[in-house]
Amino acid sequence: MSTMKYRPEIDGLRAVAVIPVVLYHSGFALFSGGYVGVDVFFVISGYLITTILINDLAQGRFCLWRFYERRARRILPALSVVIAASIPFAWMWMLPMQFKDFAQSIAAVSLFASNILFWQESGYFAAAAEQKPLLHTWSLAVEEQYYLLFPLFLFFAWRYGRDRVFWMLVGASIVSFAMSEWGWRNRPVANFYLTPMRAWELFAGSLAAMIVLRRGVRAHELFAGIGIIAIVASVFLFDAQTPFPSFYTVLPVGGAVLVVLFGGSQTWVARMLSLRVFVGVGLISYSLYLWHQPLFAFARIRSLQEPDLALMWGLIGLAVLLAYLTWRFVEQPFRGRNAWMARPRDLFVGSGAVLLGFAAFGVWGHLSNGAGFRLPNNVSTIMAARAGDSSGCHNGLTAAAVLDGETCLIGREEIAPQIAIIGDSHAARISDALSERLDGAGKSAATFNASWCAPLMRFSTDTPSKDGCTSFIGAAITRVIDDPEIKTVILFAEWANYTKGARFGDDVLAAYVFDGDISLGNILQNPLAFDQAVQFTFSQLERAGKDVIVILPTPEYQFNVPQAMAKVALFEQSVTDLPVVTKAIYTERNMDAIATLTRYADEFGFPVLNAYNVFCAAQNCIFKTEKFEALYEDSNHLNYAGAQLLVDPLMDIIVRR
Secondary structure (H helix, E strand, O other), X not given: OOOOOOOHHHHHHHHHHHHHHHHHHOOXXXXXXXXXXXXXXXXXXHHHHXXXXXXXXXXXXXXXXXXXXXXXXXXXXXXXHHXXXXXXXXXXXXXXXXXXXXXXXHHHHHOOOHXXXXXXXXXXXXXXXXXXXXXXXXXXHHHHHHHHHHHHHHHHHHHHOHHHHHHHHHHHHHHHHHHHHHHHHHOHHHHHHOHHHHHHHHHHHHHHHHHHHHHOOOEOHHHHHHHHHHHHHHHXXXXXXXXXXXXXXXXXXXXXXXXXXHEOOOOHHHHHHOXXXXXXXXXXXXXXXXXXXXXXXXXXXXXXXXXXXXXXXXXXXXXXXXXXXXXXXXXXXXOOOOOOOOOHHHHHHHHXXXXXXXXXXXXXXXXXXXXXXXXXXXXXXXXXXXXXXXXXXXXXXXXXXXXXXXOEEEEOOOOOOOEXXXXXXXXXXXXXXXXXXXXHOOOEEEEEEOOOOOOOOOEXXXXXXXXXXXXXHHHHHHHHHHOXXXXXXXXXXXXXXXXXXXXXXXXXOOOEEEOOOHHHOOHHXXXXXXXXXXXHHHHHHHHOOOEEEEEOOOOOOOOOHHHHHHHHHHOOOOHHHOOOOEXXXXXXXXXXXXXXXXXXXXXXOOOEEOHHHHHOOOOEOOOEOOOOOEOEOOOOOEOHHHHHHHHHHHHHHHHHO
């Protein structure tokens, strides 16, 4: 059996892994698949850890606590420094919800469970993820969970012999890979973050280690070359839309395995990776990985718009400098013969105390709701703007409940509803303001709204099994048609979502079909499916004798409005630094939806409330009042103040009807 010896090309491979990750997170579009560097790291970790463990087992010196000590010395000192350095900037620059999320992430990192937290919070590729300083620790959590469990498996399985252990790992890899293939289709966020779906990548490195320990590293120019090319190709070919992990992940993972197996010292790949520049970056790669995300995240938090390339290049240089200093003065002193806290007991006690302190801070940040007392009063006032919906009706009903007669009411609730409001979350956000006006007018309304549900009959995503909107909206409109007391029906939604298939500024989310017509199942056919659904829905309501009011879409923004306004106040910047939505931008976004809605509204004689006239009367659409009060609770949902602007003309129409 071969013994482990230093392979400089592995350190060089670390550089190949970390550089794309840094460039990807810095926002360089060319490196759209740079996140695959993490997958290369997983292979390297699996290879190195398995090599160490098998050597120890073969020589009868396996000690679980000694293994954990080595991992603690490798991971915790630098990680603790980065977390500690991030806290003051979070304290100064983060708004309450950001600080609360940051505190939660510190607690999760301390428990080696940040991947689970980020799975629950959002997707890795979501825009808000760019402002999470510790988002990248999800991969450390995956490795830490592997470090915790894999040595135990190897210790108990070793008695069955090396060959059987190898095939056990092959079987576990197949199961994990199959889970990732199922996961990206059914639970994509969980698939990205959770260890069971990632384990096969680490096992790939483990299997490579077992092969190398049996027969040594082979030198094969072609295979090693294919390996490095596969890694580099995935960096440029993949993007945020590539299912991950999945079969596609075989490209960078398989490439890393080929380099490990066939990158013998005499190959051109090994010679290249052994160059001083690659080895040097590889040596500091862990600290570089730790530093880059907080630097980029805090730069984005501190800016009103995306930082320019000059700043990002400067931050990359700063990350490299901090990485070297951390490697030299933090990582190295905790390792080697004369390591700080040389006694394992001292290391575990010290590490435990630090992690406990971080966990306590994280819990406090959570319980204090982000320590809002840190902020000036004007910032707190902006963030405390009243939300648009406190009715509890949004997403509160199912199709079955609607058909059984359950109702969510707003306005004068002791009066049977004469009005129905049907729509998605945009319709829900006018509930409070409308409820007050209806109550004053002695009227009530039944509300039927659910997230991402267009108020259109027979309109669904191209995968009906995943779309509960068709049954819910169908039940709601059927209920309204059958109720003789309901005379007026208000239809309101983020209409362009259903013609464009995506929220403003986001990537494509869905293709829509009408009445199960699979020929419409692509994004370009969305306007046609929408057109057919509008015509059918309007005709059904008109035939039932309902007065229908159509509210056209409100403007959407590519930033969280109250957060951006709070940052303007906190950093004493100008609101003109924020991106604007012009009339042209609004029109382009909503063109298909408005054209269809107004055409059929005219045909059936339905009045239309044009939100464009309310919010875009000036050159640019508005997101705040002249008193610097936000009109939105995020990037697209109206808050109470914004809803009031829309409800005033809506009540005029209702009263006239």
